[in-house]
Amino acid sequence: MEWLNAIVQGLLLGGLYAMLATGLSLVFGVMRLVNLAHGDLGLLAAFVALVIVGTTGIGPFASLLIVVPLMMGLGYVLQRVILNRTMEGGVLSSVLVTFGLAVVLQNGLLTIFTADSRGLDVGSLETASLQITDRLIVGWLPLITLGTAVVILVALQLMLDRTQLGRALRAASDDGEAARIVGIDNRHLFGLAMAIALGTVAIGGVFLGIRTTFAPADGPALLIFAYEAVIIGGLGSLWGTLVGGIILGVSQTVGGQINPAYQILAGHLVFLAILLLRPEGLFPRPGVRQA
Amino acid sequence: MTLLAVERVSSFYGDFQALFDVSISVDEGETIAIIGANGAGKSTLLRLIAGLLPTRGGEIRYDGQVVNRLPTHERVREGISLVPEGRRVFPSLSVDENLMIGAYRRRSGRWDLASVRALFPILADRGRRSAAVLSGGEQQALAIGRALMANPRLLLLDEVSLGLAPIVIAQLYAALPRIREGGTSVLLVEQNIDQALSAADRAYCLLEGRISLSGRPAGLSRAEVTRAYFGF
Numbered sequence: 001m002e003w004l005n006a007i008v009q010g011l012l013l014g015g016l017y018a019m020l021a022t023g024l025s026l027v028f029g030v031m032r033l034v035n036l037a038h039g040d041l042g043l044l045a046a047f048v049a050l051v052i053v054g055t056t057g058i059g060p061f062a063s064l065l066i067v068v069p070l071m072m073g074l075g076y077v078l079q080r081v082i083l084n085r086t087m088e089g090g091v092l093s094s095v096l097v098t099f100g101l102a103v104v105l106q107n108g109l110l111t112i113f114t115a116d117s118r119g120l121d122v123g124s125l126e127t128a129s130l131q132i133t134d135r136l137i138v139g140w141l142p143l144i145t146l147g148t149a150v151v152i153l154v155a156l157q158l159m160l161d162r163t164q165l166g167r168a169l170r171a172a173s174d175d176g177e178a179a180r181i182v183g184i185d186n187r188h189l190f191g192l193a194m195a196i197a198l199g200t201v202a203i204g205g206v207f208l209g210i211r212t213t214f215a216p217a218d219g220p221a222l223l224i225f226a227y228e229a230v231i232i233g234g235l236g237s238l239w240g241t242l243v244g245g246i247i248l249g250v251s252q253t254v255g256g257q258i259n260p261a262y263q264i265l266a267g268h269l270v271f272l273a274i275l276l277l278r279p280e281g282l283f284p285r286p287g288v289r290q291a
Numbered sequence: 292m293t294l295l296a297v298e299r300v301s302s303f304y305g306d307f308q309a310l311f312d313v314s315i316s317v318d319e320g321e322t323i324a325i326i327g328a329n330g331a332g333k334s335t336l337l338r339l340i341a342g343l344l345p346t347r348g349g350e351i352r353y354d355g356q357v358v359n360r361l362p363t364h365e366r367v368r369e370g371i372s373l374v375p376e377g378r379r380v381f382p383s384l385s386v387d388e389n390l391m392i393g394a395y396r397r398r399s400g401r402w403d404l405a406s407v408r409a410l411f412p413i414l415a416d417r418g419r420r421s422a423a424v425l426s427g428g429e430q431q432a433l434a435i436g437r438a439l440m441a442n443p444r445l446l447l448l449d450e451v452s453l454g455l456a457p458i459v460i461a462q463l464y465a466a467l468p469r470i471r472e473g474g475t476s477v478l479l480v481e482q483n484i485d486q487a488l489s490a491a492d493r494a495y496c497l498l499e500g501r502i503s504l505s506g507r508p509a510g511l512s513r514a515e516v517t518r519a520y521f522g523f
Binding site: 168177 | 384
């Protein structure tokens with residue numbers, strides 16, 4: 001029963017990883033941009049929520065109504081003002097610039113908030129749980145997290161499949177120059193993609209802040225989990241990202257069940273095994289150019 | 292009335308000069324062919340007009356305005372659409388989605404999903420299939436249909452016949468009169484001299500980045516064209 005419990009908890013944890021990973025996958029898929037600051041930006045959202053909760057007294061969930069639009073705006077501006085300029089120089093210059101941005105964010109957060117661990121408090125919901133059998137108990141918070149991740153992914157998938165913006169994003173992902181030829185303004189489109197990416201990672205960051213404590217140095221770890229979820233799932237596939245997040249989550253909780261010290265290691269080992277056996281990931285989108 | 296005037300335009304790839312003071316003009320409703328051998332600069336000229344390459348020196352005027360610095364997507368909004376060399380359809384979009392994305396700039400006019408499907412019935416049959424599984428001729432029809440969806444005033448066709456069977460080329464060129472009916476001007480680039488000259492009102496020949504000949508097809512002798520094409 002402990003094993004079943006570990007698997008269920010991992011499955012729910014996967015929802016959080018998927019939320020953190022979705023934006024990374026979108027931005028890489030659409031503009032081949034490797035955003036090394038993605039984890040730090042998610043963390044920034046958690047700190048912004050902390051400030052909003054502290055100054056206005058509203059709850060962390062309500063703070064999303066402010067945090068998400070703020071982060072989307074930041075994403076658009078960041079892409080238009082800085083990142084679009086790096087993209088002509090190939091993948092390497094965007095890697096360097098986002099790495100620099102990550103350093104700036106980490107140190108900026110450290111200066112403002114110190115190295116103390118913080119948390120976002122949602123009161124009794126944090127410990128509220130659902131008794132399924134006498135030995136299997138599921139927390140409401142992880143359930144809500146997974147549910148939110150699924151809602152975000154469904155909404156994104158509908159947007160990509162059914163709207164002109166979605167078609168434009170897929171077209172630009174296929175062939176950036178051909179996208180310009182049909183009249184798409186790539187710089188604006190990339191700004192919108194980054195806005196969506198930071199909107200989703202903001203939700204992930206706030207849920208992370210509710211689930212556990214966070215500190216300014218945590219960004220790179222979030223980035224690695226998000227990356228592993230994307231790679232396991234396969235580039236360009238939103239559902240693959242969810243499955244990737246879940247596989248990573250389950251690996252960690254099952255590893256932790258074997259020995260608490262193995263939790264993170266188990267996730268990395270499963271990631272490496274999948275990278276060796278299926279480098280294209282479990283659900284690669286057909287036709288995606290492997291960069 | 293002159294719709295497009297390219298005046299003394301040059302273009303470079305790094306240190307390599309691809310075009311030397313090239314001037315051409317396209318009148319409203321006209322179909323112009325640019326012929327020339329491989330590497331003569333035909334595609335370069337179309338890419339300059341579409342805004343995919345910067346011009347160095349000279350001027351591109353469209354509808355009376357200088358568009359040298361206008362980005363590609365704004366030229367599409369103004370009515371310049373390119374069917375690029377190699378078709379460049381979007382493989383992860385379905386045939387219908389490729390057409391819908393062609394209407395991204397929402398220019399109004401006679402071309403919509405229904406009229407493009409009527410022009411190329413094969414696209415109607417394949418609507419929900421991925422553009423990646425189409426044959427070369429079908430992809431070329433899709434690329435033309437996609438450009439028409441923007442309701443261009445000036446349609447730029449780059450090597451429509453490249454790599455296609457003669458019967459397929461004939462089918463594609465059969466659509467040209469119906470494209471012209473609505474008043475769309477067409478600037479087409481071809482290595483296939485006969486195909487290009489039979490479709491065009493006027494023609495230019497490019498040789499090593501310079502205009503070597505121009506005129507109405509009926510007024511050009513075979514020997515003249517051969518000399519302008521090959522340079523000997």
